[in-house]
Amino acid sequence: MKVTIYGSGYVGLVTGACLAEVGNEVLCVDIDPDKIERLQRGEIPIYEPGLERMVEENSRAGRLRFTLDPAEGVAHGLFQFIAVGTPPDEDGSADLQHVLAVAGAIGEQLQEYRIVVNKSTVPVGTADRVRERIGQALAGRGVQVEFDVVSNPEFLKEGAAINDFMRPDRIVVGTDNPRTAELLRALYAPFNRNHDRLLAMDIRSAELTKYAANAILATKISFMNELSNLAERLGADIEQVRVGIGSDPRIGYQFIYPGAGYGGSCFPKDVKALERTARDCGYHAELLGAVENVNERQKQVPFTKLQQHFGDLGGRTIALWGLAFKPNTDDMREASSRVLMEALWAAGARVRAYDPVAMEECGRLYGERGDLVLCDSAMAAVDGADALVVITEWKEFRSPDFFQIRDSLNEPVLVDGRNIYDPAQMATMGYTYYSIGRGPRQPG
Numbered sequence: 001m002k003v004t005i006y007g008s009g010y011v012g013l014v015t016g017a018c019l020a021e022v023g024n025e026v027l028c029v030d031i032d033p034d035k036i037e038r039l040q041r042g043e044i045p046i047y048e049p050g051l052e053r054m055v056e057e058n059s060r061a062g063r064l065r066f067t068l069d070p071a072e073g074v075a076h077g078l079f080q081f082i083a084v085g086t087p088p089d090e091d092g093s094a095d096l097q098h099v100l101a102v103a104g105a106i107g108e109q110l111q112e113y114r115i116v117v118n119k120s121t122v123p124v125g126t127a128d129r130v131r132e133r134i135g136q137a138l139a140g141r142g143v144q145v146e147f148d149v150v151s152n153p154e155f156l157k158e159g160a161a162i163n164d165f166m167r168p169d170r171i172v173v174g175t176d177n178p179r180t181a182e183l184l185r186a187l188y189a190p191f192n193r194n195h196d197r198l199l200a201m202d203i204r205s206a207e208l209t210k211y212a213a214n215a216i217l218a219t220k221i222s223f224m225n226e227l228s229n230l231a232e233r234l235g236a237d238i239e240q241v242r243v244g245i246g247s248d249p250r251i252g253y254q255f256i257y258p259g260a261g262y263g264g265s266c267f268p269k270d271v272k273a274l275e276r277t278a279r280d281c282g283y284h285a286e287l288l289g290a291v292e293n294v295n296e297r298q299k300q301v302p303f304t305k306l307q308q309h310f311g312d313l314g315g316r317t318i319a320l321w322g323l324a325f326k327p328n329t330d331d332m333r334e335a336s337s338r339v340l341m342e343a344l345w346a347a348g349a350r351v352r353a354y355d356p357v358a359m360e361e362c363g364r365l366y367g368e369r370g371d372l373v374l375c376d377s378a379m380a381a382v383d384g385a386d387a388l389v390v391i392t393e394w395k396e397f398r399s400p401d402f403f404q405i406r407d408s409l410n411e412p413v414l415v416d417g418r419n420i421y422d423p424a425q426m427a428t429m430g431y432t433y434y435s436i437g438r439g440p441r442q443p444g
């Protein structure tokens with residue numbers, strides 16, 4: 001089948017590569033000439049395991065192509081996927097200008113029946129606005145062409161996006177036209193095997209499903225973070241509480257890991273946007289506001305622990321392991337590491353940071369500055385620092401040489417923002433060890 005995808009960012013590229021992988025002819029359209037040129041050369045603008053190989057192989061096979069020309073895009077695919085960014089506005093609502101610009105471009109060029117599939121995370125009601133925008137462009141041209149607009153939200157986790165696309169838990173298709181649902185069922189058939197995972201529903205429910213999924217996951221995390229702060233004050237161990245509640249299948253073990261807060265491109269943005277949507281229709285979504293507030297407070301916890309230990313942090317040097325908002329990505333959007341670094345800088349401290357893949361991204365975000373040293377290795381970051389903070393649970397941080405770290409630090413202070421180490425072991429090795437929701441441990 002022929003597919004056009006607008007937006008060669010994270011979602012668009014993964015969708016394009018995976019649809020090409022199973023034999024479709026995919027054309028990706030983007031407005032950034034530099035990006036398109038690089039993609040045509042086989043260079044991937046983002047870090048996502050497995051994606052580069054997939055783009056390269058499918059491009060070579062001629063199933064995946066890139067263009068700047070929307071006219072070519074509209075002419076190519078029966079399916080016209082919109083996968084452009086929806087960054088948050090100052091007020092937290094999703095900015096739809098890119099989505100509507102694509103809708104306008106489709107309307108300008110439309111010659112025959114097309115299915116416009118919205119993959120971008122957009123507020124409930126956006127499909128109606130997309131339809132309206134295409135309709136206006138057609139009216140402007142004085143022509144009538146049939147088209148459908150479908151909501152097909154993505155549920156891709158960064159770092160595991162290819163697998164999530166290839167083996168989805170569910171494929172949500174929001175449409176008011178049963179025939180369109182069947183065409184999408186055919187497109188998704190290679191990913192919908194063994195049992196039916198395609199959920200056809202009305203458009204608004206599909207749009208809301210995406211926000212509901214991210215909001216409940218964020219809620220689970222904020223709930224656990226709230227409890228972790230309580231556990232500390234009560235002398236309880238949140239990790240034992242976690243297992244204790246996770247064993248109930250109604251609660252489950254997933255997404256109840258306490259830590260230094262959630263980041264990334266989805267949770268913070270989507271929780272805010274949903275809260276904003278609620279406000280726009282006159283409803284005060286109290287729980288969503290609390291989820292967001294708890295998360296912002298939680299991102300401050302590692303800094304607070306350092307401050308409680310050292311008092312004044314002016315002139316101190318802190319080693320930081322992990323910059324990406326989570327392992328297996330170089331994405332630092334809304335990362336807890338940023339909140340920590342910025343708080344340390346404001347307090348007059350220096351940071352020696354290391355991350356397996358996000359170093360370049362960090363340099364891009366913060367540039368050259370005297371109070372940030374980007375180190376070549378985890379061990380180099382620790383060298384001569386007053387304390388070590390682990391903020392992203394990369395695999396290579398799980399079992400480091402604790403003796404060497406202890407000897408490299410001015411003082412053996414370790415703040416574990418993801419609870420990846422064993423408090424008893426840390427205490428035996430002479431560390432003053434702080435973690436999340438497990439109380440401080442003195443050496444002993």
Ligand code: UDX
Nearest residue numbers: 154155156157158255256257259262263264266325326
């Ligand atoms: C998320 C959703 O999982 C995905 O389905 C959706 O399409 C996009 O948003 P992503 O942002 O890539 O994906 O990351 P995810 O793995 O969900 O982690 C989000 C954040 O939550 C990370 O900062 C992570 O460290 C944090 N987290 C996750 C916790 O603090 N505790 C947990 O138990 C789980």
